[in-house]
Amino acid sequence: MGEKQKFTRNFCIIAHIDHGKSTLADRLIEMTGAIESRDMAPQVLDNMALERERGITIKLQAIRLEYKALDGNIYYLNLIDTPGHVDFTYEVSRSLAACEGALLVVDATQGIQAQTLANAYLAIDAGLEIVPVINKIDLPSADADEAVRQLEDYIGIPAEDAPRISAKEGINIQDVLEAIVHKIPAPEDNDDKPLRCLVFDSVYDQYRGAIASIRVVDGVLASNSRVVFMAKGKPYDTDEIGYFKAGLVKSSELRSGEVGYIAASVKSVSDARAGDTITDAANPAAEPLEGYKAAKPMVFCGIYPEDGSHYEDLKASLEKLQLNDASITFEPETSAALGFGFRCGFLGLLHMEVAQQRLEREYALDLISTVPSVVYRIGLKNSTEILEIDNPSRYPDPMHIGFIEEPFVEAQIMAPSEYIGAIMDLCQKRRGIFKTIEHFGASRACLEYELPLNEIIYDFFDALKSRTKGYASLDYEFKEYRPSNVVKLDFLLNGDIVDALSFIVHESGAYQRGRSVAQKLKEQIPRQMFEIPIQAAIGGKVIARETVKALRKDVLAKCYGGDITRKKKLLEKQKEGKKKMRQFGKVEIPQEAFMAVLKLDD
C-alpha cells in the first residue's frame, strides 16, 4: 500500500436530525486545526445560513483534517458531510460511496431514531465500516448504556467501545479521532489503474464553472491533465485540482483514495453531475464507476413572484438554484390568478420548503406557492396513453378518465411506545396501510406503513410531531404506483374557478377538505364592496359554500390637524395590503389565502 493511502481515512457522519452531527464535525475540525478557531462559525460545514438555522445539512461538502494520532503518525482524515433529512436519502448514498467508514452518531438522551436506522442500513449496504459514537453524554437525561444496548440489539453492531462524547462540550473528541484512524480501513492503493474519480457533489461557481467534489477511486489525477466526464463523454482541460480545507487548496495531484475537487470550466453542474465518473482523456478507463440513480422529483408546486414584474428575476434565480441542485426541475406555467410563474419539482416536502426559502432569502424574492402535488398517472378511456399529471390544471375531464394511479411510499415511524395509538390513528386517517410493528424493548417501537405520498406532503410532519410531542421520527421511500380514487377539487370565487387553489385529493377526504378550505378562505379574504360567494366543487358539483359579506364602509370617522400623519400611515398600510392582493376578476385575494390551502389543521 502506498504511503498516501496508508495515512488516509475517508469517512462521513450519519445521524438522525439533531443528534449532533454538525456539532461533532465542528469539534473534529477544531481539534485538528483545519480551520483557525477565530474563523469558525458554529457548524462550519453547514455553509448556508438557512442550513444553520434549520439545523439540517443540505449541500454536502468535504474537508481534509490533519490529525497527529497517538501512534505518532499524521493522518489525513477526509470528512465528507452528509445531509440529515429524509428527503435527501439519495444524497446520503452519494456521500457513502466516497467513504470507507461512517461515524454513526446517536443521541444518548434519545437513543436510535428512524433516520439512525435508515442511514445505518444504507451505510451497511454500501459496505462501510460503522463506528458508533454516543453523543450528548453531558445532558442529565443521557443514558449511554441504553444507547449502546439499542445499537447492539437493533442494528447489530458492537458498540461497547463506542466513544462516549459530548460534541457540544468537547468531551472525549480525541476518542473519536482515534476510532477513525484505527477502525476505518485505509483506502485501497489503485494508483496504477486507469483514472476513475467518482463525482459525489458539484457546486456552481460563477467564475470557474461547476466545481466537482470527487473521490479518486483508481489512478492518479494530475493537474493540467485532460479529463473526460464519462456520462456525456465530454473532455475538459483541468484548470485546478486540490482538496478542501478552510477553502479550496490547490495541489498538483490527487492519488487513488484521496478526496478533493476539480475545476475544469464546466459550464453547468448538469455536465458534472454527482454520480458521474471522471477519467483520463489519454488513458480512459474501460467502464465508469457505478453511479447513482438520478433522483426524481416527487413533489411539485407552482411558484410565482408576489410581484408579477419579478418574473424574470424568479427565472434567473431558479436557474442559479438549479446550477447547485440539479434535482430541482422547473418549467414555465401561467395561472389566471397568479400570472406567470413556474411549475417546480422537488425530491420531497422539506426539499421544497428549503428551496422556496433559499429563493426568498438568497435571491430576495417574495413568492407565492400553490398546493404541492405528487405525480398521478392517469389512463384515458379508449386510449393506451398514460398521462403523468403533476399539476391540477392539467387534470383531464373526469368523463375521459379510465384509471388513476398515485404514488405510495413505505414509511418507517419510530417513537416511544406510548404514542403508537396516536400514530396509528394518524396513519389511518391518511389512508395508511399498516405493515408491521417492531418493538425495540419496552419503550420504543418502529411502525411500518404504506402511505400515499400525497397524504404526507401536506402537513403530515406537523401532525405527527404534535401527536407525539415531537418524539416521533419519520423516514420514507417511494414504493410503487397504485390505483386510486382521487378527484380534483376546485374553488370558485364569485362564480369563477381560481386555478391556483385547485388540488387533487382522495375522494374520501374531498368533502372535508373542501369545507375546511372554503372556511379558511372566508377567514382570509377581506370583505369587499360586494358579497363574494366561495364554493368548493368537484367536477361541476358544489360540495361546500361560504360567503364573504359585503363591506359596508371603509372610512376614518375623523381626520383633523393632529391626525394627518397617523391617518396617512394607516392608509399607506392599507394601500400596501391592497398592493399585495391578487386581482381575480373583481375579487381581491390576499397572498395568505393561497397559503391557507397549504396548512390545514389535523
Place this chain on the structure above:
Amino acid sequence: MTDRFSAYIHVPFCESKCPYCDFCSYTGMQDKFEAYFAALSKEIQSYSAPRALDSVYIGGGTPSFPGERYIEQSLNSLFAAFGRSGSCEVSIEANPNSATAKKLKAYFESGANRISIGAQSFVPSELKAIGRAHSPREIFTAMESALKAGFENINLDLMFGLPGQTVESFEFSLKNAIFSGASHISCYSLTVDEQHALYGCISEDDEREMSSIAVKMLEEHGFFRYEVSNFAKTGRICRHNAYTWQSQEYVGFGAAAHSYIGKARYENTQDVDAYIDRISSGASARSLVYAQDRKTEIAEYIMLALRTVEGIDYDRYYRRFGHSFLSSWENEARKLVDEGLAAIRPDRFFLSSLGLDFANRAIICFL
C-alpha cells in the same frame, strides 16, 4: 402660498378621561394649569413669524375645564402677537358640564365667536356607557348659556354606534341636536380598535342605518354635509377644519399641538412637564415630524380634500401644484367613477355619497 392662516391651541386637561378618546389629555393636573398657560402664552409670544389670523381653534382635552381666565389669557396673547382679520373665526371646545354661563360669557368677551359642545348623545344611559360625565339636561343648559352669551355659531358633537344605542334612540338624539339651536353638527361613528371593550358594541346593520339616517335627517333640516362627519347650516362651515382639509397652514401651541408650516409638519411634546420646562427655559417644544416632499404634499392634499364634499377644486389644485389634477390622475379618477365612488365635473372631482362611505378605498388610489 396662502393668505389664510390659522392657529390651534391645545388644552390637554380633562376632568375625567373618556374611554374611546385618543386625543392627548390628562386628568388631575389642576396644579399645573398656572404654569402651563404661562408657558403657552410664552410660546405664542416667541413665535417668530406671526401673521394675522383668520381662524383660531382651542381644542383639547377640555378647554372649558380650566378657569376662563386661562382662555382669556391665551386669546389675548394670541391676538396681541398675531393680530386677527376682521372675520376671524374663534372657536372653543366645551363640555356641557363645565361650560358654565360665566365661562361662556367670558369667552365671548375675549373674542371667541364659535362654541363646540361635546354633547355626544341625549340619552343618559348612552352617555354613561361611554364614560361621559354630563347629563342631557346640561347640554341644553350649555346651549342656552352660549346663545345668551352671544354665540350664534354653535356646534354639537354627536356620536353613533354607542353601547345600548338603537336606531330610534339615535334619531331621538339627532332631533334634539337639530332643534337645539346649533348651526353645525359633527356626527361621528364611534371608532375604537378591535381590542377595545367598546369594539363592535352594536351591529353593523344598525351602525350603517344610523349613518344614513343622520345624513338624511340633517340635510332635511338644512344641515349640509360638507365632510365625512360634518354638517353645517349655510355659512357655518367650521373654518379651522375647512382650512386643514384644504391643506392651509396652521400653527399649533401647547403640549401635543401640531403645526403645518412651510411644507413641514411639526408636533409639540405631549408631556406637559416637559412642555413647561422647555418653554420656560427658552427652548422650543416643537419637533419636526417630517418635511413634505412634493409627492407627500400632493398625497396629503388629496387625502384631505377628498374627505370634503366639495372634493378637489381643479383651479385651486392647479394653482398649488402647477399641473392639472386630471392630467395626472385621470386613470385613478375614472376607475373610482366606474366603481360609483366618485364623480368628475367640469370644475372639480369629488366622492359620491357612496364614495364618502368608502373614502379610504378611494384615497389610497392616490397615495
